[in-house]
Amino acid sequence: MVRDPNAEAALALHRFGLGPRAGSVAAIAADPRGALIAELDRPGAGRLADADLLSSGAAGRAAFAFRQAQQVARRAERAALQSNAQNATATNAMQSGEGETAAGSPPQMKPAEQAGAPPRRNPGPGLPQQIYLDEAKARFGAALGAETGFVERLVWFWSNHFCVSADKGIVRPICGAYEREAIRAHVLGRFGDMLLAAESHPAMLIYLDNARSIGPDSIAGLRQRRGLNENLAREILELHTLGVRTVYSQDDVTRFANVITGWTFVPFRRDSIRGGEFEFNARMHEPGSQTVIGNSYGQAGVEQGRAVLAALARHPATARHVASKLARHFVADDPPPALVERLSQRFLATHGDLKEVSRTLLTSPEAWEMPRAKLKRPGEWIIGALRALGVTHAEIGPVMQAHNLLGEPLWRPSAPKGFADDSAPWLDGLAQRLDIANQFARRMGADADPRAVFEETLGPLASNETRQAIARAESRPQALALLFMAPEFQRR
Amino acid sequence: MTCTLHAPSRRELLLASGALFAWAYLPKAARAEGRDPRLLVIVLRGALDGLAAVAPVGDPDWAALRGDKALTLAGKAPALPLDSLFALNPAMPNLHRLYKSGAATIVHAVATPYRERSHFDGQDVLESGFGKPGATDSGWLNRALAALQPGGRAGARDAFAVGPIAPLVVRGPAPVLSWTPRRLPPASDDTVMRLIDLYQHTDPALARVLEERMGLATIARAMDGSSARVPGAGQVRAYFAESAGAAARFLARPDGPRVGALAFDGWDTHAAEGATDGRLAMLLGALDGAVAAIESEMKEAWSETAVAVITEFGRTARFNGTEGTDHGTATVALLAGGALRGGRVIADWPGLKPARLHEGRDLKPTTDLRAVLKGLLKDHLRVDDGALAAKVFPGSGAVKPMAGLLQQA
Numbered sequence: 001m002v003r004d005p006n007a008e009a010a011l012a013l014h015r016f017g018l019g020p021r022a023g024s025v026a027a028i029a030a031d032p033r034g035a036l037i038a039e040l041d042r043p044g045a046g047r048l049a050d051a052d053l054l055s056s057g058a059a060g061r062a063a064f065a066f067r068q069a070q071q072v073a074r075r076a077e078r079a080a081l082q083s084n085a086q087n088a089t090a091t092n093a094m095q096s097g098e099g100e101t102a103a104g105s106p107p108q109m110k111p112a113e114q115a116g117a118p119p120r121r122n123p124g125p126g127l128p129q130q131i132y133l134d135e136a137k138a139r140f141g142a143a144l145g146a147e148t149g150f151v152e153r154l155v156w157f158w159s160n161h162f163c164v165s166a167d168k169g170i171v172r173p174i175c176g177a178y179e180r181e182a183i184r185a186h187v188l189g190r191f192g193d194m195l196l197a198a199e200s201h202p203a204m205l206i207y208l209d210n211a212r213s214i215g216p217d218s219i220a221g222l223r224q225r226r227g228l229n230e231n232l233a234r235e236i237l238e239l240h241t242l243g244v245r246t247v248y249s250q251d252d253v254t255r256f257a258n259v260i261t262g263w264t265f266v267p268f269r270r271d272s273i274r275g276g277e278f279e280f281n282a283r284m285h286e287p288g289s290q291t292v293i294g295n296s297y298g299q300a301g302v303e304q305g306r307a308v309l310a311a312l313a314r315h316p317a318t319a320r321h322v323a324s325k326l327a328r329h330f331v332a333d334d335p336p337p338a339l340v341e342r343l344s345q346r347f348l349a350t351h352g353d354l355k356e357v358s359r360t361l362l363t364s365p366e367a368w369e370m371p372r373a374k375l376k377r378p379g380e381w382i383i384g385a386l387r388a389l390g391v392t393h394a395e396i397g398p399v400m401q402a403h404n405l406l407g408e409p410l411w412r413p414s415a416p417k418g419f420a421d422d423s424a425p426w427l428d429g430l431a432q433r434l435d436i437a438n439q440f441a442r443r444m445g446a447d448a449d450p451r452a453v454f455e456e457t458l459g460p461l462a463s464n465e466t467r468q469a470i471a472r473a474e475s476r477p478q479a480l481a482l483l484f485m486a487p488e489f490q491r492r
Numbered sequence: 493m494t495c496t497l498h499a500p501s502r503r504e505l506l507l508a509s510g511a512l513f514a515w516a517y518l519p520k521a522a523r524a525e526g527r528d529p530r531l532l533v534i535v536l537r538g539a540l541d542g543l544a545a546v547a548p549v550g551d552p553d554w555a556a557l558r559g560d561k562a563l564t565l566a567g568k569a570p571a572l573p574l575d576s577l578f579a580l581n582p583a584m585p586n587l588h589r590l591y592k593s594g595a596a597t598i599v600h601a602v603a604t605p606y607r608e609r610s611h612f613d614g615q616d617v618l619e620s621g622f623g624k625p626g627a628t629d630s631g632w633l634n635r636a637l638a639a640l641q642p643g644g645r646a647g648a649r650d651a652f653a654v655g656p657i658a659p660l661v662v663r664g665p666a667p668v669l670s671w672t673p674r675r676l677p678p679a680s681d682d683t684v685m686r687l688i689d690l691y692q693h694t695d696p697a698l699a700r701v702l703e704e705r706m707g708l709a710t711i712a713r714a715m716d717g718s719s720a721r722v723p724g725a726g727q728v729r730a731y732f733a734e735s736a737g738a739a740a741r742f743l744a745r746p747d748g749p750r751v752g753a754l755a756f757d758g759w760d761t762h763a764a765e766g767a768t769d770g771r772l773a774m775l776l777g778a779l780d781g782a783v784a785a786i787e788s789e790m791k792e793a794w795s796e797t798a799v800a801v802i803t804e805f806g807r808t809a810r811f812n813g814t815e816g817t818d819h820g821t822a823t824v825a826l827l828a829g830g831a832l833r834g835g836r837v838i839a840d841w842p843g844l845k846p847a848r849l850h851e852g853r854d855l856k857p858t859t860d861l862r863a864v865l866k867g868l869l870k871d872h873l874r875v876d877d878g879a880l881a882a883k884v885f886p887g888s889g890a891v892k893p894m895a896g897l898l899q900q901a
Contacts, residue, residue: 431701
């Protein structure tokens with residue numbers, strides 16, 4: 001099949017990347033697939049320039065220290081209030097004793113003012129939120145600056161596959177570091193390594209409650225009432241590896257949960273240097289051999305869990321699950337079975353080499369032939385619009401707000417399943433997208449010529465109707481809003 | 493929503509394409525006469541139907557041209573008489589009051605030198621002051637300010653703009669102070685209708701969703717119902733009045749800027765124009781409210797104020813098949829302010845007989861809009877003829893500034 005090379009390039013950028021910037025279509029038109037593949041081979045692909053960002057351990061400790069200081073300050077304030085209240089009572093009593101009437105007494109001041117305490121300052125975002133925003137900024141920066149954005153899209157995909165939520169426990173300050181340490185580090189490496197990094201990361205251990213899970217017959221379990229928590233074990237089997245309703249049973253879940261008891265993190269209070277880092281706590285670990293999906297694991301300690309994860313990473317059901325998710329994400333809600341099969345085979349043949357699997361996605365004809373029917377996810381669409389406008393450094397506030405409004409708040413999925421990857425749930429947000437498109441066009445489209453933006457980003461893919469609607473818009477902002485809302489810009 | 497002179501954020505300044513710094517200058521010549529003139533330019537984007545705003549009710553060919561949708565002195569919504577030939581759209585009682593008191597002037601059958609029909613290019617010519625689109629990225633208002641002789645007061649050489657993106661007319665070498673209402677208006681119904689139309693032709697699934705979400709029924713009803721029921725009418729009125737009022741408050745300040753610009757969208761009325769009871773009536777009413785807000789916020793400075801309302805081109809003289817009008821040529825310019833010698837409709841009326849229409853379809857332009865603007869800049873701000881012809885409206889030497897627009901000439 002002969003295709004217009006510009007159309008192929010634009011398709012490459014919309015389907016596999018983060019959308020064209022000025023000049024990107026022309027830059028890759030000679031070999032669109034090659035350009036995407038080249039991004040896989042770039043040294044350091046997937047990593048962030050993160051010199052200023054904290055490791056999850058450091059971020060966790062900083063957030064802990066921040067909370068401690070807040071508590072101390074609050075306690076001091078309460079104590080001050082109490083002592084002031086006592087003083088005030090004493091003064092009133094004295095005044096009453098002197099026979100003064102209520103009407104004659106000075107207006108009651110608020111205790112804090114009475115004590116001469118400084119008025120409460122607006123503290124701004126607390127440290128955990130600040131770290132979260134710094135991480136978000138780095139992530140958006142990488143997306144806006146990416147050549148095609150294919151590797152960033154892979155990062156987003158895997159980060160959503162192994163999602164955690166900033167809204168759970170103390171995850172907020174470490175969810176960005178989690179993505180860098182567990183996902184980005186392995187996005188073009190081995191699935192098994194990513195799996196181990198994700199499941200042993202404090203963010204995941206907190207998010208899915210394993211940090212507190214205690215083997216019933218462990219030293220700790222025999223001493224206290226708290227016990228096993230199956231949450232992480234279940235989600236690993238159901239969401240991260242084999243897939244729901246596949247080859248495992250409830251007994252497998254329970255025994256796997258036993259296997260990973262003791263996978264927790266160093267308490268901040270106990271250790272100010274290693275607090276917040278992964279720790280295998282032998283006192284919480286259920287002793288003894290466990291059988292998971294027909295295989296017996298007799299290893300001791302942390303090795304037992306590692307062995308189960310390694311087996312799960314090799315399992316054909318995992319290959320199928322991962323392959324169909326990848327194909328669904330990039331290509332179609334109902335992906336072509338041949339494509340899923342090819343990805344799955346490649347996954348098994350390469351022992352989960354994600355670079356090879358990603359390359360196979362790009363070289364499969366089906367991945368390019370399916371119609372552009374999938375609605376882009378909100379984050380992808382937002383970044384696509386900013387890239388089209390030539391924005392390289394986005395102000396974090398409006399971008400986060402747009403994600404929230406469109407139902408994809410950054411690193412805050414409502415469930416461990418992550419954000420939906422089929423189109424249907426996102427259709428509802430179409431009217432909100434119009435609001436965002438309108439705002440972006442008005443706030444950031446100062447120097448954009450809609451006709452040029454159109455040619456650079458949609459031209460080769462656009463219908464005549466879309467071309468005309470943009471050319472006939474009554475103003476530049478309206479033209480840009482229509483461009484971002486055009487079906488060809490909404491769908492990947 | 494409040495209006496305080498905030499320090500604009502870095503982004504706003506970048507968007508306004510000028511750094512904010514206090515320049516110690518002022519319009520010296522005007523100052524020497526004991527005046528402190530203010531000029532506010534309002535750009536109507538989308539092309540205002542000048543014939544629906546100011547109707548030639550005395551022209552014998554008028555009624556035939558627009559049929560029962562023609563604005564007349566009789567009927568349910570009678571137009572407000574201006575002189576023997578013209579009457580004002582009834583949605584604009586404030587402008588009518590100002591006209592009666594000599595503080596508003598209407599220039600009809602006016603156009604820029606642009607003769608094509610693209611909004612973007614037409615707006616480019618209107619705001620840049622150049623004869624061709626895409627010639628520059630500065631506007632005539634900004635260059636006029638830059639051409640003023642330096643004087644001795646801070647702020648006077650700053651231009652002022654409302655909105656997240658300063659309109660081209662006010663961008664350029666002179667620093668621009670911009671102010672943005674905290675909330676921008678949502679996407680207009682017009683944008684929604686265009687999008688639904690696009691989806692209906694290209695992506696029925698998206699069309700269905702958007703129609704449901706936006707409540708197409710209410711929009712459709714509003715298209716032929718009364719302006720009060722045009723959805724979002726309240727928001728549009730509030731936005732126009734707030735933006736215009738904010739601009740006026742800045743210009744009124746003793747230490748504030750002396751020229752400013754803002755832009756209002758929504759005038760591209762291809763379907764169900766609704767000049768007396770629909771969308772255009774709503775927009776004209778909102779514009780009328782904006783003029784009233786300027787008058788009241790200017791306070792004493794109103795007597796030294798000129799407001800110029802301009803648009804990129806006019807619309808077809810006849811209605812199209814959907815009770816709207818398509819892109820045309822000549823239109824009106826509305827001038828208001830205490831500094832004007834008003835109460836007049838200035839028009840070299842070309843007539844409406846088919847043979848008199850431009851290309852057989854549009855009101856023929858008989859006045860160059862640049863003459864009007866040059867007249868204001870010359871007599872109000874005292875920009876000199878040479879700068880007007882060379883820098884402000886390059887290549888406009890043959891277009892003489894219109895004399896006598898201001899009380900003090």
